[in-house]
Amino acid sequence: MERRAFFKLIGISAAVAAGGTAYACSSGHGMLSLVPTAEDSSAYRIANDPQVSFSSEVDVLIVGSGIAGLSAAMAPAEAGHSVMVVDKLDLLGGESFSSNGIMRVSGSAFQKAAGIDTTAIEAWDARKQELADEGVPDIEFAKRLFVTAPDWIDHLVDTYQVELADPRAYVKGGGLSTVLLPKNGLGDMESFMVPLRNGLANKGVAFSTGLQAVAFIQDGGGAICGMRLLAVKNQAVSDIRAKRVVVATGGFASSQPLIHAYVPNQEQVASYTFASMGEGQMLCSGVGGKLAGMDKAGPLTGRVPQSCAWGMFAPAVIVDLAGKRFAREDDVNAAADACHADDRGHWWTIFDKQLIESSQSRSVAQVTAKYVKRLVGPCDTLDDLAKAMFMPAEALKAAFEEYDKTVESGKDEAFGRTLFLQKLIAPYYAFRQSPVRYKTRGGANTDGEGRLLNATGSPVSGVYCCGSVGASSLEGLASNGAFGMLVGQAVAKVLAEEEGSDVSSASA
Ligand SMILES: Cc1cc2nc3c(=O)[nH]c(=O)nc-3n(C[C@H](O)[C@H](O)[C@H](O)COP(=O)(O)OP(=O)(O)OC[C@H]3O[C@@H](n4cnc5c(N)ncnc54)[C@H](O)[C@@H]3O)c2cc1C
Numbered sequence: 001m002e003r004r005a006f007f008k009l010i011g012i013s014a015a016v017a018a019g020g021t022a023y024a025c026s027s028g029h030g031m032l033s034l035v036p037t038a039e040d041s042s043a044y045r046i047a048n049d050p051q052v053s054f055s056s057e058v059d060v061l062i063v064g065s066g067i068a069g070l071s072a073a074m075a076p077a078e079a080g081h082s083v084m085v086v087d088k089l090d091l092l093g094g095e096s097f098s099s100n101g102i103m104r105v106s107g108s109a110f111q112k113a114a115g116i117d118t119t120a121i122e123a124w125d126a127r128k129q130e131l132a133d134e135g136v137p138d139i140e141f142a143k144r145l146f147v148t149a150p151d152w153i154d155h156l157v158d159t160y161q162v163e164l165a166d167p168r169a170y171v172k173g174g175g176l177s178t179v180l181l182p183k184n185g186l187g188d189m190e191s192f193m194v195p196l197r198n199g200l201a202n203k204g205v206a207f208s209t210g211l212q213a214v215a216f217i218q219d220g221g222g223a224i225c226g227m228r229l230l231a232v233k234n235q236a237v238s239d240i241r242a243k244r245v246v247v248a249t250g251g252f253a254s255s256q257p258l259i260h261a262y263v264p265n266q267e268q269v270a271s272y273t274f275a276s277m278g279e280g281q282m283l284c285s286g287v288g289g290k291l292a293g294m295d296k297a298g299p300l301t302g303r304v305p306q307s308c309a310w311g312m313f314a315p316a317v318i319v320d321l322a323g324k325r326f327a328r329e330d331d332v333n334a335a336a337d338a339c340h341a342d343d344r345g346h347w348w349t350i351f352d353k354q355l356i357e358s359s360q361s362r363s364v365a366q367v368t369a370k371y372v373k374r375l376v377g378p379c380d381t382l383d384d385l386a387k388a389m390f391m392p393a394e395a396l397k398a399a400f401e402e403y404d405k406t407v408e409s410g411k412d413e414a415f416g417r418t419l420f421l422q423k424l425i426a427p428y429y430a431f432r433q434s435p436v437r438y439k440t441r442g443g444a445n446t447d448g449e450g451r452l453l454n455a456t457g458s459p460v461s462g463v464y465c466c467g468s469v470g471a472s473s474l475e476g477l478a479s480n481g482a483f484g485m486l487v488g489q490a491v492a493k494v495l496a497e498e499e500g501s502d503v504s505s506a507s508a
Contacts (some may be wrong), residue, residue, distance in 0.1 A: 011215025071484030131253020252278025293442030
């Protein structure tokens with residue numbers, strides 16, 4: 001018998017994957033019985049599904065080139081292992097590349113050099129209650145990600161020359177000292193991810209785009225030993241053999257069927273993302289991995305996500321279509337979440353030249369130039385602004401009177417805003433927004449090293465997960481980067497141990 005006959009495919013079909021639904025095609029997971037049980041089903045095959053035939057072999061195959069996947073590639077590549085990163089998109093970088101770029105990090109050497117001395121533990125003490133209130137499933141692992149984030153940043157700066165904004169530029173104006181931004185501020189993940197990708201390529205990492213992982217390949221002993229990939233453009237099959245597979249395929253915010261199944265409350269909300277189809281979660285489930293926490297709704301953002309973050313860097317006032325203030329402006333998700341929860345439809349972010357000339361001037365210029373139909377202003381009076389926003393002037397003026405009182409008292413009793421409690425000065429501008437989905441919670445259960453766990457808590461041999469595909473992800477750039485780095489280190493360690501045992505058994 002040919003050796004390849006020992007290999008078995010477990011995954012999602014290409015056709016179904018594109019639609020976001022999944023089925024298990026191995027026996028034993030029994031979601032759908034396609035043949036009468038009395039017959040010998042081994043005679044049947046999935047149409048046009050060739051037998052396993054490996055075209056390449058690597059030590060580590062990483063599926064997904066977002067921040068988690070690239071960060072997972074670092075340690076194995078630095079240790080000299082062969083690493084391949086594949087992505088179904090034509091471009092590398094995933095949702096991470098198009099994100100706002102706000103990274104929650106404290107205690108990095110980069111920040112210390114800028115005179116910011118908050119340690120990771122101090123920042124964690126301030127943050128942990130917030131995460132516990134959000135229902136983070138594994139608070140100890142969350143802490144590990146949080147305290148690993150500064151090491152992750154420093155490694156990226158020192159080894160891969162990623163470029164960050166000088167935090168003094170926004171901290172001196174009243175911005176948070178516990179976040180980092182890419183070199184040119186909001187929306188510039190290019191300065192961050194391109195050097196990382198180039199640095200990894202220089203270390204020998206192979207990148208392939210336009211390849212979608214559709215099935216795990218299992219050896220005769222049941223261990224995962226590779227993946228089947230389909231070329232998105234022509235469905236050509238490639239089977240890649242790997243000692244370890246790292247699944248870093250992101251969340252499921254773009255999958256209408258999965259949102260329908262797990263977060264039906266958001267199924268009528270549009271999706272900002274298009275690549276987050278939950279394929280990694282389904283693939284992991286197909287090999288017995290346990291999924292958890294996917295029914296916990298993720299936060300929402302605005303149709304133009306960068307503008308949701310402007311209130312973290314300059315004064316802004318958010319009002320609904322009736323001219324009423326309804327959410328804190330210094331939280332990227334507050335307006336979108338409240339707008340959706342109360343069915344307000346749209347909201348307006350009102351700003352002035354303090355934002356236009358702030359540390360995020362580049363983002364404001366880019367976004368307002370691109371989305372001119374969402375912008376009104378400059379307006380010299382609140383009457384003019386209200387008219388341009390099609391709302392009663394009296395309502396808007398009342399909201400501003402209330403807001404100005406909040407500024408004078410220095411405390412936002414209604415919504416809890418703490419940043420940039422400053423009055424706006426005419427001329428005014430306003431930017432219109434509506435809520436969209438962009439990230440999800442929950443995913444594949446993993447242990448402290450990122451190994452995929454089954455329902456009884458045992459590792460599924462050969463498979464690791466990191467980033468938003470994992471149930472323990474905190475769904476942020478820095479935490480997912482730290483998650484990827486930890487998984488990469490765990491994989492490099494186990495490969496080194498195996499090589500060590502190979503050497504000692506060969507010499508015995
Ligand atoms: C608009 C937006 C703004 C955001 N802003 C911020 C922010 O400011 N700060 C912050 O902390 N977080 C932010 N986030 C969230 C953050 O981007 C995510 O937490 C993070 O990018 C997830 O990283 P990841 O590597 O897990 O997944 P991703 O970056 O989504 O990467 C997953 C990759 O896997 C690929 N893939 C999926 N399935 C397959 C398959 N079957 N085969 C091959 N490849 C596959 C995808 O194409 C994708 O490239 C934002 C997200 C969005 C969408």
